[in-house]
Every structure is written in structure tokens, then in C-alpha cells.
Amino acid sequence: EAGVAQSPRYKIIEKRQSVAFWCNPISGHATLYWYQQILGQGPKLLIQFQNNGVVDDSQLPKDRFSAERLKGVDSTLKIQPAKLEDSAVYLCASSLAVNYGYTFGSGTRLTVV
Amino acid sequence: GQQLNQSPQSMFIQEGEDVSMNCTSSSIFNTWLWYKQDPGEGPVLLIALYKAGELTSNGRLTAQFGITRKDSFLNISASIPSDVGIYFCAGLWGSSNTGKLIFGQGTTLQVKP
Numbered sequence: 001e002a003g004v005a006q007s008p009r010y011k012i013i014e015k016r017q018s019v020a021f022w023c024n025p026i027s028g029h030a031t032l033y034w035y036q037q038i039l040g041q042g043p044k045l046l047i048q049f050q051n052n053g054v055v056d057d058s059q060l061p062k063d064r065f066s067a068e069r070l071k072g073v074d075s076t077l078k079i080q081p082a083k084l085e086d087s088a089v090y091l092c093a094s095s096l097a098v099n100y101g102y103t104f105g106s107g108t109r110l111t112v113v
Numbered sequence: 114g115q116q117l118n119q120s121p122q123s124m125f126i127q128e129g130e131d132v133s134m135n136c137t138s139s140s141i142f143n144t145w146l147w148y149k150q151d152p153g154e155g156p157v158l159l160i161a162l163y164k165a166g167e168l169t170s171n172g173r174l175t176a177q178f179g180i181t182r183k184d185s186f187l188n189i190s191a192s193i194p195s196d197v198g199i200y201f202c203a204g205l206w207g208s209s210n211t212g213k214l215i216f217g218q219g220t221t222l223q224v225k226p
Contacts, residue, residue, distance in 0.1 A: 004155075033213065042117075042201055042216035043156070055211055091155050099144045099163070099209035104155030 004105035018080035025094030035091040117217035132189040134220045142204030145185040
């Protein structure tokens with residue numbers, strides 16, 4: 001089966017600019033997650049979708065981050081305006097049943113300068 | 114919130130040596146998972162554990178679910194250069210349908226040929 005697709009792979013922007021990331025999960029996976037991974041740390045959950053509804057966005061900085069899941073399939077994560085501390089890898093993952101684990105995409109490495 | 118602590122933070126070993134790493138939490142988890150992350154890629158699932166005391170193997174990897182359900186261990190036998198990477202433990206918080214994975218900060222493994 002095809003894996004989780006993410007784009008772009010890399011992005012460099014200036015602070016205060018906006019950026020968007022795209023994720024296409026594995027077909028049939030109802031649950032989709034966005035994680036932020038800062039260098040040297042483990043992934044931290046930003047938002048969790050079940051189909052096209054939000055299950056958990058308690059760790060999402062809502063003043064600058066937003067996310068949506070279109071028709072319960074693809075998802076986009078947006079940052080506006082970006083700050084230097086947003087430099088990180090943004091990982092998308094999907095699962096059929098979370099106790100079997102997630103499948104992660106390769107991530108988008110964001111550098112804010 | 115929930116937090117997983119991994120030790121050691123990093124290891125530098127000789128090819129052929131065995132490796133042990135562990136993960137502890139102040140919270141009880143009913144499912145533990147171990148992931149490996151290669152540079153520039155998303156984490157990949159290695160082993161999933163579902164029952165306290167369970168011991169599960171995957172090739173040269175063996176993981177154990179602690180009796181208290183607050184810890185887990187990963188062992189790698191006869192390490193090879195391709196074992197290099199970052200190893201993350203993760204605990205499932207919530208149900209198998211709508212839960213989320215909480216990740217540790219990772220153990221970085223380097224193998225000297």
C-alpha cells in the first residue's frame with residue numbers, strides 16, 4: 001500500500017511569513033495526526049483528526065497555527081505568521097487503529113530565518 | 114501532562130555489541146510501542162506491546178512491557194551499522210480508536226564498524 005505522502009520536503013521562510021504543509025494519509029485510515037518535532041526532541045502532537053472532525057487540538061498554538069482535513073482525506077497545516085521557534089520537522093501520520101501504531105510520512109523540515 | 118523519559122539519551126557502541134535502552138513514565142499505559150527514526154525520515158514502527166509483562170521479538174530486537182505498565186525496555190542484539198538512528202518509545206493515551214501516542218525524547222544510537 002502507498003505510504004503517507006507529505007509535501008514539501010523542505011521549506012525555508014522568513015519570520016512573519018506564512019507557510020502551508022500538505023498531507024495525504026493511507027487510504028482508509030480514519031485518523032490523521034500532525035506532530036511537531038524540534039531537533040533533539042521526540043514528536044509532539046499538534047492536532048488529531050477523526051475523519052474530518054477534530055479530536056484533540058489542545059497543543060495547537062491557535063493564534064498562529066491552523067489545520068483542516070478536507071472531506072476526511074487530505075489535510076493541510078498552516079502557520080501564519082511564522083516565528084523562529086517554529087523551525088522543526090512537521091510529521092503527518094495516519095492510523096486505522098492507533099493501538100497498532102501510526103504510519104508516518106517523511107515529514108516537512110521547516111526553517112524560519 | 115503525560116511524559117515519557119528515555120535513557121540513555123545517546124549511545125556509541127562497537128558493531129556486534131548488544132544494546133539496551135529503556136523508557137519510564139509516571140502514568141500507566143496499556144500499549145507501548147517502539148519506533149526507529151532514520152535521518153530525514155519519519156519514525157517507523159518496530160514493535161508493539163499490549164500486555165503487562167509481555168516480551169516480544171522482531172529479529173534482533175526484543176522489547177518488554179513492564180509489569181507496572183509504567184515502563185518498557187528495548188534490546189538490540191549483535192548490533193550492525195544500519196541500527197544507527199534514533200529510537201523512540203511511545204505510549205498510547207486514550208482508546209484504541211481515538212487515542213494518541215505520547216513519545217519519549219529518544220535514544221540516539223551510533224554504531225562503530
